[in-house]
Amino acid sequence: MSVAPAPGLPDVTSILLDTDSLDGFLQGLADAALKLMPAAEGCGITLERQGRPITVVSAGQNAPELDEAQYGQDDGPCLQALRTGEEVPVADMLGEARWGPYPAYAAALGTRSSMSLPIAAHTDTAGALNIYAAKPDAVTDADLTDLRSLAAQATGGIALAQRIADARAFTADLQTALTSRSVIDQATGIIMGQQRCSAEEAFAILRTASQHRNVKLRDLCTGLVTNITGTPPPDGQALRARP
Numbered sequence: 001m002s003v004a005p006a007p008g009l010p011d012v013t014s015i016l017l018d019t020d021s022l023d024g025f026l027q028g029l030a031d032a033a034l035k036l037m038p039a040a041e042g043c044g045i046t047l048e049r050q051g052r053p054i055t056v057v058s059a060g061q062n063a064p065e066l067d068e069a070q071y072g073q074d075d076g077p078c079l080q081a082l083r084t085g086e087e088v089p090v091a092d093m094l095g096e097a098r099w100g101p102y103p104a105y106a107a108a109l110g111t112r113s114s115m116s117l118p119i120a121a122h123t124d125t126a127g128a129l130n131i132y133a134a135k136p137d138a139v140t141d142a143d144l145t146d147l148r149s150l151a152a153q154a155t156g157g158i159a160l161a162q163r164i165a166d167a168r169a170f171t172a173d174l175q176t177a178l179t180s181r182s183v184i185d186q187a188t189g190i191i192m193g194q195q196r197c198s199a200e201e202a203f204a205i206l207r208t209a210s211q212h213r214n215v216k217l218r219d220l221c222t223g224l225v226t227n228i229t230g231t232p233p234p235d236g237q238a239l240r241a242r243p
Contacts, residue, residue, distance in 0.1 A: 022158070023056055029154050030059040033129060036146045039138040040131045041111070042066070045119070046078050047127035053079060062109050062132055069105050076102045077116045081128040085121030087144075090114045092136040106132075115139040117151040120158045129154065180218045183233045187221035190228055 026045050034043045044055045044063030055067040070076025076099045077088040090096055093112050096103035106114070111132045119127040129151050131139060139147075184206070191202035206224075210217040226232045 025157060026154075027057040027059075029129075029150070029157070030057045033131065033147065033150055034059045036150065037131055037133070037139070037143055039135060039143075040133045042132040044078070044130045044132075045127060046082060046130065047119075047125055048082060053082060056127075060132075062111055063130060065109060066106055066111060066114075066132055067130065069102055070099070073100055073102060075099050077114055078128050078130045081116035081118045081130075082126055085118045085126075087118070088116040089139065094136075110134050112136045113138045115144070115147065117147055119151055120155045123159075125158050127158075183218055183221045183225060186233060187224045190224060 026047075030043045030045050034040055037043075040060065042058065042060035042063035044058040044067045046053050046067055047056050048054075049056075053067075053071050055064050058064050058067075067078055070078050077090055080086075081088045090103070090113055093103040093107040093114075106112075111134060113133045113136050115131045117129045119129055129147070131147065133139065184203075187206055188199055188202045191197070191205055192199060195202065195205065197205075206221060207217060209215075210220045213220065222233060
């Protein structure tokens with residue numbers, strides 16, 4: 001189910017369509033979140049990649065340092081939001097007893113309060129939107145309404161970006177398969193002409209040669225076509241250009 005942007009909120013779908021990468025989309029999201037929070041000084045977006053959290057983008061001040069401090073001790077509001085899928089507010093770092101030395105470190109950097117909201121909770125791209133502010137209790141209930149809506153849209157945007165990436169990978173794999181098939185067909189035709197045999201017999205000859213030489217069938221066929229024609233077979237650019 002899609003989430004419509006509230007009045008005054010940026011259109012996350014437009015941000016996604018205006019960028020050509022997931023990181024670019026997330027940077028637009030971080031910039032938008034910071035604009036929604038006049039009291040905030042920094043925003044970071046954390047995603048879990050290959051089992052490790054990383055600040056993929058940030059805006060404003062201090063977010064990378066604050067995020068890295070949490071990663072270093074494997075604990076903190078950002079990681080708690082990412083792992084539990086729940087919002088984690090911090091009203092005042094000076095009065096905070098959770099997360100070991102992290103609150104004191106944050107206060108020393110000039111950050112007194114924060115809010116971490118989960119993004120794409122319990123998925124392969126789970127993350128958190130982290131807002132940092134210099135004043136205590138900087139995040140109000142009104143701010144949360146907008147931030148929650150933004151985080152909800154971000155979840156859908158990340159899912160769409162992942163589908164686009166998966167589709168591109170599938171297209172690349174399919175193109176490789178089509179290119180390999182084309183080279184093998186060319187080599188089969190050459191063997192048919194040389195040996196005056198059927199397509200099945202020509203393919204069997206190529207497969208046997210591939211096994212005996214311990215060479216991939218596609219590489220063997222590429223070498224054969226190159227030796228006969230004097231030029232290597234196309235790498236698939238021509239196939240991609242066709243309608």
